[in-house]
Amino acid sequence: MATDYDAPRKTEDDSESIEALKERVPDKMSGSVDVEDSDNPSGFELPGADLSDVDLDVVVLPPQEDEFTCVECFLVKHRTQIDHQTSIGAICTECA
Helix, strand or coil: CCCCCCCCCCCHHHHCCHHHHHHHCCCCCCCCCCCCCCCCCCCCCCCCCCCCCCCCCCCCCCCCCCEEECCCCCCEEEHHHEEEECCCCEEECCCC
16 A cells, blocks of 8 residues: 555544643743752852862872973973974974
8 A cells, every 4th residue: 555645644643732732841931940960969169169178189190201291382292292302302293
């Protein structure tokens, strides 16, 4: 049997009114705010907030044997990015 795709596909289940459909959809402009933020469950910090009581644990590694510090941009980079050496140190390809 061939299907006529241009014919309207209305069934008895599709007889709901637009008002009934609008009642099932939540109002996006309502005043309710989602308090729980899944990305930041502990809340959020405002800019300029006092963070003096917060302890940060940071491990700082010294430059490795295959790394150098560029004397122009002061970034630690891999030795493959050395462009040339000067009397004060190495310069990376981006700064050259």
